Amino acid sequence: MRRAGSWWRGKSTPAKVETYTRWSFHFLALVEVATFGLPVFGAMPSSLSWVLFLMVVGHAALCAVFASRALDWTRGTRARPVRLLWVLAVATAVVALVTIAVVTRGPADEEKATAAVALFIGVLSYGTGTLAFVVRETRRMVYTALGFALGTGAYSWALGVPALAALVTVGAVLLAAGFYTFVCAFSVWLLNSVYELDAAREARTRLAVAEERLRFGRDLHDVMGRNLAVIALKSELAVQLARRERPEAVEQMIEVQRIAQESQKEVREVVRGYREAELGAELAGAQGVLNAAGVSCTVTGSPAGLPAAVQSALGWVVREATTNVLRHGNAERCDVSLRAADGLVVLTVENDGAPPDSRGGSGSGLAGLRERLSAVDGTLEAGPAEGGLFRVVAQVPLSSSALPPPASSSDSPSSLPSSLPSSLPSASSDPSSPSLISERFA
Known part of the structure; x- marks a missing residue:
């Protein structure tokens, strides 16, 4: 039987x-x-x-x-x-x-x-x-x-x-x-x-995944667009200064090197997923994606007042759990609950679509979540539960709020390269200098 x-x-x-x-x-x-x-x-x-x-x-x-x-x-x-x-x-x-x-x-x-x-x-x-x-x-x-x-x-x-x-x-x-x-x-x-x-x-699920890819593309464009534009401008400026044998050309190329290194770091952070995950946005996104895929999703609890580091770690738990619900099993219902009591924040994700032979805790995604939660002294449990459910439970002590949130240069406006120095030569001072710089600023 x-x-x-x-x-x-x-x-x-x-x-x-x-x-x-x-x-x-x-x-x-x-x-x-x-x-x-x-x-x-x-x-x-x-x-x-x-x-x-x-x-x-x-x-x-x-x-x-x-x-x-x-x-x-x-x-x-x-x-x-x-x-x-x-x-x-x-x-x-x-x-x-x-x-x-x-x-x-x-x-x-x-x-x-x-x-x-x-x-x-x-x-x-x-x-x-x-x-x-x-x-x-x-x-x-x-x-x-x-x-x-x-x-x-x-x-x-x-x-x-x-x-x-x-x-x-x-x-x-x-x-x-x-x-x-x-x-x-x-x-x-x-x-x-x-x-x-x-x-x-299935088509709606694929559309939801495509929308997530577009969002990732927009994030990558926001991170790299301005940096690459400034690199192009400073490189062009360094060329003009070098032609005039101005010593400022070296400083501009050093600045280009610095911006390029920062851009490389930001790309790695985006690709590896080291940017901040806002828990409120992840909860709303998970509910919208699951409902679009035909899975009845209910969300209880509010992340208001939680430390940024805790929200970031739990946001990744919501994202990974939602992905697993869409990829595995045949879920019809998914319940997400968030509660804070006695100095502990508990996030629970349950769905009724786990395969009969599912085993908890062995996936690489769950291993990555445990690493993220360990940074805030949190724990993760995943596996079959009563009634044919699959349950993911993440617990984070509120004392971890003392820990600083993971740094993400791509989310900070201060990480953008500084504007061009005031010592830029004008196009009118040298008849042979092109006007590309002023045109691009326009």
Whole structure:
């Protein structure tokens, strides 16, 4: 039972719906045999009962196989079962014709007639409805059900069945076949809709990731844009001073070297993720991304008043936990809570989409979080919890507020290179000097 439960929980929601749909129609094949095949044994002679029963069993098995292959065709894993469609249509017509012939040609017996009529209507209904799996247009579904109903009515009347009884048979077949056709068509539509919604959910997740990449690109542009512009200006200035043999050219190149080194450091900080993570922004971002991905996310607690170092460390925990929810498992709900009591800040992230064989504490991302939390004397626990949940708990003592927050030169306006010195030569002082510097400042 445990292995079977793990097999079911390991499936995605669309896969669960597909499995349920397949086995529902396999079970309906057994219902057809039990409802319409078994009653013939008590109402007809033994030899005839076995013939009709075996025909019903064969028809039910054919319906189950056709439904399975039609669902494969719907999912694009198999070609359309055209030959099997015609085999099923012919088999349905043969079983129905044999059954109605038994009623009209055999000795008059009310019990036998009742069982034969029930078998006749049941086989036509199951056969017609199952054909709807590969008939996409509503008009064709209606024509199929109507054609079977009118054909059986005409055949019954040709065999001597009274006109009123034949008309009643037409109505019964039309209602039963139409209802089962609707059930089959609705099942296919529901399965396709679930897969389309899952694809839309994945698309929204990819869009959220793309938005995060754009945000990273904007951050990198903000860090490097002005620095590179100043490097270009100072390099151009150094060239002009060197052409005039001015000693200030060396100072300008030293300044270019300093700015380049600072830029290199800032790029490394951005790429490695050493910039400050604001806890409030991370909580809001996590809730927005998860909700966009179809995961119901609730956030309780406020980071107001927490030290900057604590907010930065816990902000990275929220970011990593959100990434894990999106990448792993099939979560439908994620709860994030933040509370501070007795000199301790506790951040808890729970989701119900952890894989059955998940193990906590072994990922490189979690190892990185532990390193960040250790800088503020914090701890991290991650692993399965009760009720099939996966829980991440980060604890940071408020005494760690005495620790300075991690330095990030990219977030500090003072780290920007100073403006150009006032000793810059003007373009008018030397007719040969270009005016690129003034143009760029403009």
